[in-house]
Amino acid sequence: xxxxxxxxxxxxDSVLLRDGLVRLVEDAGIDVLAAVGDADELMNAMAExxxxxxxxxxxxxxxxxxxxxxxxxxxxxxxxxxAVLVLSQYVEERYASELLAGDAGGVGYLLKDRVVDxxxxxxxxxxxxxxxxxxxxxxxxxxxLRSQRRSDLDRLTPRERxxxxxxxxxxxxxxxxxxxxxxxxxxxxxxxxxxxxLDLEPTDAAHRRVLAVLAHLGSPPDS
Amino acid sequence: MTxxxxxxxSSPSKAVSPQQAAPDWGDWRSVADWWxxxxxxxxxxxxxxxxxxxxxxxSVWFAVTLIVLTVSLLLVIVAVGLPLMWFAFSWIDAMxxxxxxxxxxxxxxxxxPRPLQRAEGRMAHLRAMLGDPARWRQVAFLLSGFVLGMLFxxxxxxxxxxxxxxxxxxFSGAGLATSATWLVFAPVMLGAAPRITVQxxxxxxxxxHWFLGPDRVVAMQDRVNTLALQRQEILDAVASERRRIxxxxxxxxxxxxVALGIDLGLAASKLPEDGHAAKVLVEEAxxxxxxxxxxxxxxxxxxxxAILEDRGLDAALSAVVSNAKVPITVSxxxxxxxxxxxxxxxxxxxxxxxxxxxxxxxARTASIQVHxxxxxxxxxxxxxxxxxxxxxxxxxxxxxxxxxxxxxxRFDVSSPPGGPTTVTVELPYG
Numbered sequence: 320x321x322x323x324x325x326x327x328x329x330x331x332d333s334v335l336l337r338d339g340l341v342r343l344v345e346d347a348g349i350d351v352l353a354a355v356g357d358a359d360e361l362m363n364a365m366a367e368x369x370x371x372x373x374x375x376x377x378x379x380x381x382x383x384x385x386x387x388x389x390x391x392x393x394x395x396x397x398x399x400x401x402a403v404l405v406l407s408q409y410v411e412e413r414y415a416s417e418l419l420a421g422d423a424g425g426v427g428y429l430l431k432d433r434v435v436d437x438x439x440x441x442x443x444x445x446x447x448x449x450x451x452x453x454x455x456x457x458x459x460x461x462x463x464l465r466s467q468r469r470s471d472l473d474r475l476t477p478r479e480r481x482x483x484x485x486x487x488x489x490x491x492x493x494x495x496x497x498x499x500x501x502x503x504x505x506x507x508x509x510x511x512x513x514x515x516x517l518d519l520e521p522t523d524a525a526h527r528r529v530l531a532v533l534a535h536l537g538s539p540p541d542s
Numbered sequence: 543m544t545x546x547x548x549x550x551x552s553s554p555s556k557a558v559s560p561q562q563a564a565p566d567w568g569d570w571r572s573v574a575d576w577w578x579x580x581x582x583x584x585x586x587x588x589x590x591x592x593x594x595x596x597x598x599x600x601s602v603w604f605a606v607t608l609i610v611l612t613v614s615l616l617l618v619i620v621a622v623g624l625p626l627m628w629f630a631f632s633w634i635d636a637m638x639x640x641x642x643x644x645x646x647x648x649x650x651x652x653x654x655p656r657p658l659q660r661a662e663g664r665m666a667h668l669r670a671m672l673g674d675p676a677r678w679r680q681v682a683f684l685l686s687g688f689v690l691g692m693l694f695x696x697x698x699x700x701x702x703x704x705x706x707x708x709x710x711x712x713f714s715g716a717g718l719a720t721s722a723t724w725l726v727f728a729p730v731m732l733g734a735a736p737r738i739t740v741q742x743x744x745x746x747x748x749x750x751h752w753f754l755g756p757d758r759v760v761a762m763q764d765r766v767n768t769l770a771l772q773r774q775e776i777l778d779a780v781a782s783e784r785r786r787i788x789x790x791x792x793x794x795x796x797x798x799x800v801a802l803g804i805d806l807g808l809a810a811s812k813l814p815e816d817g818h819a820a821k822v823l824v825e826e827a828x829x830x831x832x833x834x835x836x837x838x839x840x841x842x843x844x845x846x847x848a849i850l851e852d853r854g855l856d857a858a859l860s861a862v863v864s865n866a867k868v869p870i871t872v873s874x875x876x877x878x879x880x881x882x883x884x885x886x887x888x889x890x891x892x893x894x895x896x897x898x899x900x901x902x903x904x905a906r907t908a909s910i911q912v913h914x915x916x917x918x919x920x921x922x923x924x925x926x927x928x929x930x931x932x933x934x935x936x937x938x939x940x941x942x943x944x945x946x947x948x949x950x951x952r953f954d955v956s957s958p959p960g961g962p963t964t965v966t967v968e969l970p971y972g
Contacts, residue, residue: 336801339805408796436807438811
């Protein structure tokens with residue numbers, strides 16, 4: 320996966336973390352085109368460079384609320400080919416749904432802590448750049464918890480729930496089989512069951528699957 | 543400036559009269575002593591003086607009030623009346639104020655003024671005065687006080703006239719029978735007159751209080767409003783402090799820990815092939831850990847300064863000051879003994895003030911002085927910076943003011959452009 324050369328822009332107001340991210344990303348052989356500290360600089364850098372991917376912190380100056388998120392949404396709109404990874408200090412289901420509205424391809428929303436798992440983090444960068452998605456497991460869990468489709472979920476076996484969560488995070492079949500340590504065949508079988516039990520149209524594209532699952536879980540049950 | 547006064551809900555307190563023991567009814571000397579003693583008591587003559595003054599003063603009040611009001615009312619038709627009205631009310635305010643103070647003659651506490659309405663601008667102020675019930679109450683007192691005063695003086699005069707006349711009869715050679723009759727009444731009235739005088743004086747003061755003193759319900763209402771405001775300010779202060787702490791945690795420690803995680807993650811991935819690079823990363827991680835511990839200590843100190851509890855205000859302030867970049871002297875009385883919450887407030891205000899001085903003032907030296915008197919802790923923080931601090935601008939000052947208000951204290955900032963700046967805080971005990 321790491322063969323495709325990637326170039327990214329990093330936006331984080333904490334110098335410390337920005338430097339850490341730059342180092343991490345460069346260490347993984349990814350080009351850093353620019354590292355900036357707020358949303359305006361980010362948009363300027365976007366106009367100047369042609370990144371494959373943008374990594375952006377949700378809270379940035381001046382108000383430290385959701386500047387990063389708004390910038391991410393704007394980038395999605397103005398530069399449709401650019402993948403966006405939003406890093407957040409907290410799990411915010413609302414942010415996730417705002418970000419994922421429309422198309423989950425090339426959109427990621429991860430807790431900042433995930434950066435520490437260097438390999439996983441780099442893998443999700445590549446996945447995003449390839450048009451996949453990366454939704455934090457914590458966010459998925461929250462969406463599952465709040466889902467009004469408890470009865471649907473209750474019909475899943477524990478293993479199927481794990482597969483569902485992994486799917487929602489944006490993992491491909493191979494990724495799921497690696498994460499849960501089960502065979503590819505087993506993954507496909509579980510996915511088939513999940514889709515059947517939730518009455519979802521099966522689809523192979525991982526990022527479309529994410530959307531389908533999240534949209535389904537977020538919507539109220541059919542009467 | 544956010545300052546407030548404590549509204550004391552006062553009532554006409556009883557004059558402190560020496561309690562007279564009941565006489566021994568079997569012994570006529572004892573009875574006579576008990577009955578006649580008030581004649582020579584200070585209290586009696588204070589009240590007599592008060593009433594005699596009423597006779598003169600209240601006539602002046604009556605005349606002046608009547609004249610200034612009538613004249614200015616009449617002249618309102620031509621425009622001159624309005625400015626005159628302004629003067630009229632200033633006179634009335636002043637006369638009422640004298641009358642409030644005068645009750646001190648008879649051992650009462652000065653009457654607290656009813657809050658008077660004021661407004662910015664001459665016309666607005668005039669309108670406020672004309673529509674102010676408290677001012678019309680003053681007018682009512684200045685006019686009716688004269689009538690009442692004259693009546694009281696007359697009553698007191700009659701009371702004293704009986705014994706005085708008895709003496710007069712003896713010396714003026716009135717008939718024996720007449721003199722004897724008067725002499726029977728004289729001792730009775732001689733004891734009664736002081737008592738009547740005191741009662742009349744007190745009643746007059748009470749009337750003055752009713753007209754000129756604060757409305758207890760309004761005062762209570764004011765107090766309730768103040769308390770509600772204070773409560774809101776405390777809640778706001780708490781909320782903003784929590785935000786500040788959260789921000790400190792988020793921007794400082796948490797970021798540093800994530801960065802540290804990155805270092806360690808990279809180090810782990812480098813370890814197999816590049817031991818040296820991994821070692822460098824681990825060293826950096828250790829440095830970040832050290833800094834984080836320091837940051838956590840600072841945040842913790844902001845939450846609750848342990849040193850304050852362990853070593854007291856002097857030590858705690860000295861610790862804050864020692865981190866400052868300019869020399870700041872601290873003077874705290876060695877025997878200072880104040881409630882813990884006030885100490886904490888003082889510490890908080892001082893810390894904030896010092897961080898303001900460091901950030902904004904450009905001061906070269908500063909000082910903190912703490913002293914206490916019977917009922918409050920007073921702290922003043924002075925710097926020689928360029929001044930211009932404003933509560934409405936800096937959130938730091940507003941936070942301090944809110945915190946001080948929460949203790950019912952006073953908060954003052956004097957910071958003219960060009961400096962110097964002095965922040966004064968008064969924190970009442972309990």
